[in-house]
Amino acid sequence: MRFAVSGSYGHKYAFLGVRETQLTHWQMFKRDFLSSKPRLMCILVSIVLLGTVGASEFAYAQEAQGRSRQSASPNNIKSSPNSSAGEVHLLPVQGNISMLVGAGGNITVQAGEEGILLVDTGLAPMSDKVLEAIRPLSKRPLVYIINTDDSGDHIGGNENIGKTGRPVPTDSQRYAVTERVAASHAYIIAFQTVLDRMSTPTGQVATTPEGGWPNDTYSVPQKNLYFNGEAVEIFHQPANTDANSMVLFRRSDVISAGDIFDPSEYPIIDLKRGGSLQGVLDGLNRLKQMVIAADHQEGGTMIIPGHGRLSDAADLAFYQQMVTIVRDRLKDMIKRGMTLEQVKATKPTRDYDPIYGSATGNWTTDMFIEAAYKSLSGKQETSQSHGN
Numbered sequence: 001m002r003f004a005v006s007g008s009y010g011h012k013y014a015f016l017g018v019r020e021t022q023l024t025h026w027q028m029f030k031r032d033f034l035s036s037k038p039r040l041m042c043i044l045v046s047i048v049l050l051g052t053v054g055a056s057e058f059a060y061a062q063e064a065q066g067r068s069r070q071s072a073s074p075n076n077i078k079s080s081p082n083s084s085a086g087e088v089h090l091l092p093v094q095g096n097i098s099m100l101v102g103a104g105g106n107i108t109v110q111a112g113e114e115g116i117l118l119v120d121t122g123l124a125p126m127s128d129k130v131l132e133a134i135r136p137l138s139k140r141p142l143v144y145i146i147n148t149d150d151s152g153d154h155i156g157g158n159e160n161i162g163k164t165g166r167p168v169p170t171d172s173q174r175y176a177v178t179e180r181v182a183a184s185h186a187y188i189i190a191f192q193t194v195l196d197r198m199s200t201p202t203g204q205v206a207t208t209p210e211g212g213w214p215n216d217t218y219s220v221p222q223k224n225l226y227f228n229g230e231a232v233e234i235f236h237q238p239a240n241t242d243a244n245s246m247v248l249f250r251r252s253d254v255i256s257a258g259d260i261f262d263p264s265e266y267p268i269i270d271l272k273r274g275g276s277l278q279g280v281l282d283g284l285n286r287l288k289q290m291v292i293a294a295d296h297q298e299g300g301t302m303i304i305p306g307h308g309r310l311s312d313a314a315d316l317a318f319y320q321q322m323v324t325i326v327r328d329r330l331k332d333m334i335k336r337g338m339t340l341e342q343v344k345a346t347k348p349t350r351d352y353d354p355i356y357g358s359a360t361g362n363w364t365t366d367m368f369i370e371a372a373y374k375s376l377s378g379k380q381e382t383s384q385s386h387g388n
């Protein structure tokens, strides 16, 4: 299982809160010391915080170690070999929202009197367990599925789960209803490109059965819904592919980010499907604007990432900073005319590798650097690029 289910809130202290606080207290200590007015409290706090940092970093290194043993992802399907034998876990987030982990990509569940809405559906073999987990949440059936991209660990359950759904005929916002949907099926919402890829990926045979295709696509920057007493905004944001969506639940104050944000590893950049490192960074920057922290960078808007643990503003800020720094390092090396091999030889991510790196699996550090280099140098294998 690649999901950190619990016990992960301490880490953010190690990277944002405490490091900054530690610095502040250290500076205060020095200032006080020099001005011959040492404050006992300050020294004590500094000592306690130093201890906390050590402990947190140790805990984080442990998790990173555990993660590196897990399987990473290929370009299209991020799977864990044990998924089909694994269990799913439903974690309440806040408001109407829960997070279902263990079925492939994280699944966001919004439940209420009108029924159930899912963001992503996990891997196909996990569908029964997903249905079992969400059934008790509402007396009404599943109404909506929103797909954040078209990778198998996010759309795999579309067909099995979607066919248990029922559209609600009274909602004025559902205008593009096909006959098939009207018969009996959940609405499956995605950016238009997701349907294009699932239905005719090579112009020949569709990779996904028709029952799993999105039947309510959008091709504008934003699509809105109102469901279970809550405004739901769906934003198109090209990132690790050119067809990512992220979903904001306004009343619950939760964002389902899909693979735009994956704190469990370096961002996957699917060049063939129009992904780019700059796109991922644009997505993270946009998320940063949408996420509002409560006191001391904690709580506030919660983010359900495509993979990995439930996150908040501090977690996002740390990840966004990492991607920005790596982007700047690579850009600088490209500007100096360095080849991919030369760039790799400098180990440009070595300080982050204990947290996000992997030498094995399907999304290794090497693969990330290569995709990022190609993305930034404009040497993609596709014509679709989102700038550098």
Ligand SMILES: [Zn+2]
Pocket (backbone or CB within 6 Å): 078, 105, 151, 153, 154, 259, 306, 307
């Ligand atoms: Zn994913």
